[in-house]
Amino acid sequence: MVQWLRALAGAVAQTGGQDGGTPAGGGAPSWLPEGLVRILDATPTPVIQLAQSLVVIALAYAVSQLLVRLLGRRIARRFRRPSLTRTALRGIRGIVFLFAAFTVMGIYGYGLADLTLSVAVFSAVVGVILAPIVGSVISGVFLLADQPYEIGDMIELADRNQRGFVEDITLRYTKIFTLDNTFLVIPNGTMRDRDVVNYSAEDTRTRQSLDILVTYESDVPRARQLAEDAARNVDDVVGGGPRIRVGAARYPAGPTCYIDEFGDHGINLRLRYWVEEPYWLLRVRSRIQTTFAEAIAEEDVEIAYPHQHHVFDETSGEMQVGVHDRPAADRPERPDRGRPARSGIDDPSERPPDPSAERDGDGDDERP
DSSP: OOHHHHHHHHHHHHHHHHTTSSTTTTSHHHHHHHHHHHHHHHHHHHHHHHHHHHHHHHHHHHHHHHHHHHHHHHHHHOOOHHHHHHHHHHHHHHHHHHHHHHHHHTTTTTTTGOOOOOOHHHHHHHHIIHHHHHHHHHHHHHHHHOSSOOOEEEEETTTTTTEEEEEOOOSSEEEEEEETTTEEEEEEHHHTTTEEEEESSSSOOOOEEEEEOTTSOOOOOHHHHHHHHHHHHHHHHHOOOOOOOOEEEEEOOEEEEEEEOOOOSEEEEEEEESSSSEEEEEEHHHHHHHHHHHHGGGGGOOOOOOOOOOOTTSOOOOOOEEEOOOOGGGOOOOOTTTOOSSSSSOOOSSSOOOOOBOOOOOOBBBBO
């Protein structure tokens, strides 16, 4: 590739020369036809420079595509990670176009020394404009090295409670294809600060939990058995087999239901089950609950709900209530004042006494 670039620069120098229209030696190259030499002499220098630049860019594009096709499979077998493979291929394209840019600069008579800025201006540009970009690139390097997720993995952003598939990982950003058919493009600088849950990094099987609250009067052993059977009969749920290893521990592969706690309103049962693939967690959960609800219809199992019972007995205490007449001036104005009474007795004092009520000398009700 370096030899090709040197040959290309030499050809440009021969065709362009110092003034851009004639060769450096003062005459046209011997391999150019005489008619073409006359056309080049009559063509303005900016047009020739533009044509040379377009030729260089076209050659750089063709060479980059050729190198990607030739080296793509070798790089893929070497790294075995899609993100590193794509990054390496982008680097190859970038190097080719970088040399092409230097060649175009040479066509217009510029060199690297002309692009040198003072330290103050360069620091200001880096501090104001390039700092976020440089930070994202550095974070992208760490992401590629740490491998928290890979292209094709299903991840969840814990702070947003949103799941999706990793579509692409670059040095600047991570592209996520969400389950809502939308794209999220997150800079790597902020991606490293997030809590990311990876559902498919090593093993696609994911353990889920489902809480079921049953009443104290229910047949709890039977409820646990029905919950396990309901999960086992749903597709995409691991029904059994060897224990699944998580770290240094091993857990049952089949669904298991435990008594979690004795709550205020019932007994909380926790069902744990493994899903083969983490792509339809809500659908699997809904099918388990539907199957369990159908299974307990004819069983001595009842789903509990929040409720309260107020019980009054001999230990609940007593409340003293006194009845007496208030003066007419202290009585509140009734909205139905002036309406005819419902009975012929208007004065409470004229009402007949209740024969069932007996009063003592203090006016309190007599208790048996």
